[in-house]
Amino acid sequence: MRCVVGPGPDEAIQECYRNLSVMCIDSGISKALVIGVDGDPRAHQALVVGLRCAALAGLPPDFKLALVAGVPAVRVVFAQAEEEARQSGIEARLFQREGDAIGWLSGAGA
Numbered sequence: 358m359r360c361v362v363g364p365g366p367d368e369a370i371q372e373c374y375r376n377l378s379v380m381c382i383d384s385g386i387s388k389a390l391v392i393g394v395d396g397d398p399r400a401h402q403a404l405v406v407g408l409r410c411a412a413l414a415g416l417p418p419d420f421k422l423a424l425v426a427g428v429p430a431v432r433v434v435f436a437q438a439e440e441e442a443r444q445s446g447i448e449a450r451l452f453q454r455e456g457d458a459i460g461w462l463s464g465a466g467a
Contacts, residue, residue, distance in 0.1 A: 358389045362404075363396030363431070370400035378407035387417045388462045391424050392455060393431035401434040405441045412445035422449040423458035 358380065362373045381389055393401055408422075422442055426432035435451050442449030452458040 358386050359392070360389065361392045361394060362401070363394040363427075365396060367397050367400035370396045371403040374401075374403035374407045377404075378411045381416060381420070382411055382414045385417055387419050388421050389423070390455070390458055390462060391422065391435075392427065393425070393435060394427040395431065398430040398434045401431050402437075404434065404438045408438060408442050408445060408447060408449075412442075412447055416447065420447060421462055422447060423462050424449065424451045425453070425455050425458050426451070 358377075360373065360377050363370050377389065377391065380386060391404065393404075424435040424439060426435045432451070439449045439451045450458075450461055452461070
């Protein structure tokens with residue numbers, strides 16, 4: 358799954374992350390790429406909350422999450438999300454470029 362989030366109103370950004378979490382849980386998706394284009398970093402914090410909920414609700418054991426941030430402020434939030442994911446037992450990694458993230462998700466990257 359590829360999800361591009363932002364720019365937009367805070368509520369729309371937060372809703373994207375809620376929907377992403379629900380879809381990953383309900384659909385058994387094992388790989389997700391999240392690209393945070395722009396927007397208020399506080400709205401992107403919903404990703405961290407979504408990861409906590411998804412970890413508790415149960416993701417596939419082989420679930421992988423790749424993160425790409427379009428702006429430095431979102432990158433800071435995504436770094437927090439990467440750490441939260443790891444603490445929750447979710448394999449996650451933050452990338453500079455989408456191509457690298459796709460390679461990692463497909464097993465081509467380290």
